[in-house]
Amino acid sequence: MPLSATADTSKTVKLERYNSYLRKIHSTKVLKASSKVLFRATLLIALVLVLLFAVNYHPHSDSHHLHRRSFLSTGLFSSSSSLGEGAAWEKRVRQSSTAKRQHGLSVLVTGAAGFVGSHCSIALRKRGDGVLGFDNFNDYYDPSLKRARQHLLEKNQVFIVEGDLNDGPLLRKLFDIVPFTHVLHLAAQAGVRYAMKNPQSYISSNIAGLVNLLEVAKAANPQPAIVWASSSSVYGLNTENPFSEEHRTDQPASLYAATKKAGEEIAHTYNHIYGLSLTGLRFFTVYGPWGRPDMAYFFFTKDILHGKSIDIYRTQDNQEVARDFTYIDDIVKGCVGALDTAEKSTGSGGKKRGPAQLRVYNLGNTSPVPVGRLVSILEGLLGTKAKKHLIKMPRNGDVPYTHANVSLAYRDFGYKPTTDLAAGLRKFVKWYVSYYGIQPRVKKENSHADESA
Ligand SMILES: O=C(O)[C@H]1O[C@H](OP(=O)(O)OP(=O)(O)OC[C@H]2O[C@@H](n3ccc(=O)[nH]c3=O)[C@H](O)[C@@H]2O)[C@H](O)[C@@H](O)[C@H]1O
DSSP states (O other): OOOHHHHHHHHHHHHHHHHHHHHHHHHHHHHHHHHHHHHHHHHHHHHHHHHHEEEEEOOOSSSHHHHHHHHHTEEEEOOGGGGHHHHHHHHOOOOOSOOTTTTEEEEEEEESSHHHHHHHHHHHHHHTEEEEEEEESSSOOHHHHHHHHHHHHHHOOOOOEETHHHTTHHHHHHHHHOOOOOEOOOOOOOOSSGGTOOHHHHHHIIIHHHHHHHHHHHSSOOOOEEEEEEEGGGGGTSSSSSSTSSOOOOOOOSSSHHHHHHHHHHHHHHHHHOOOOEEEEEEOSSTTTTTOSSSSSHHHHHHHHHTTTTEEEEOOOSSOEEEEOOOOHHHHHHHHHHHHHHHOOOTTTTTTTTTOEEEEEOOOOSSOOOOOHHHHHHHHHHHHHOEEEEEEEEEOOSSBBOOOOOHHHHHHHOOOOOOHHHHHHHHHHHHHHHTOOOOGGGGTTTHHHTTTT
């Protein structure tokens, strides 16, 4: 028995070894199977994430990097800053838009790196309103000037979001972050004559961009009140003088004017259907420090200083061409007045709840000045004679004169221009020579005498 018992024991041991060998194989198989399951699950999660990303990705848009921000803020990641600037960017957006005074406005200023936009943004911020800038920094004119304005705005605690008006997701995102009370919409393709060179840019900014902005604003909750830049050019071939808001505006002389006029009609539609409060401001040839290099007073200054000849247009019947040149500070007061008197939009989330305010105002200087006179003021301020080349106004969309009647803006928000062309150009030239570092060439001592000549 003991032998057999011994024999039995060794059999049992062998059997146990064999069983343990089988268990090992089995457990390895289980391990392999479970790691397969784990691998597949990981693959599935990755796939879901990729699909979600694809849903958020809009290939038709110009600013893909900004959609990455929208994706981050959907909450899939605990911290949006884990992939870059998301949280910091949103913080800047909020800070910039927050008013520093009680009952202050929260204004989205489009075209904030532009001429009128930068001045208005600073003025609003200085009185304690929240201001968020928006600009695409396009290269219609020297973008370094826009960057310099941006720098100035940063010093005044105004942050500019870089983006295009046609980027709906980005605009919606801004309205998700901030309940703007107002939009000051100044972003546009400006310039009367450039419309013959690049007509599509006017459609893209002044029509498609405007509609995109209004679509976002109408769906916002609360809806903001909107004040936006129309143009004196809408009067086109109107011959009644001075131009009043009741005059005809159905004969635009340029595509630029036609897109601004279309903007006024589009404003009517959004006001009618969605209850958006809309105010259009017809600016009359705005000039001043930090101005636009594509405008005549600006490039005349440059050309006179460089000894280049300048073209001075005359009408077909050899009359002087005149403009109601309006100084930037007066325009800023007009914009702020329009914002302060804008009533609230009546709709919310895309539904109209009642009639809303719809306004149009002239913002001009009320005293047209011939272009020849503008040039002699500049000659006096620069201490240099211009090489004048008098030519018939090319058929390029220009009109012979503009002249604003501003009694409506005066009645409704006390608009009263106070800067005449000589005083305004003096301020412009002072800025120009300092900005471009050419101070020594200006004859300061005789500038006053020459201006009044
Ligand atoms: O009120 C507006 O709604 C528009 O104002 C501005 O247009 P304009 O009034 O045409 O200004 P601007 O080009 O400075 O020409 C000034 C004068 O110089 C004459 N002019 C021009 C060029 C030239 O070479 N020679 C010349 O005599 C020219 O015939 C004109 O008489 C804005 O640019 C425009 O964006 C829009 O806002």
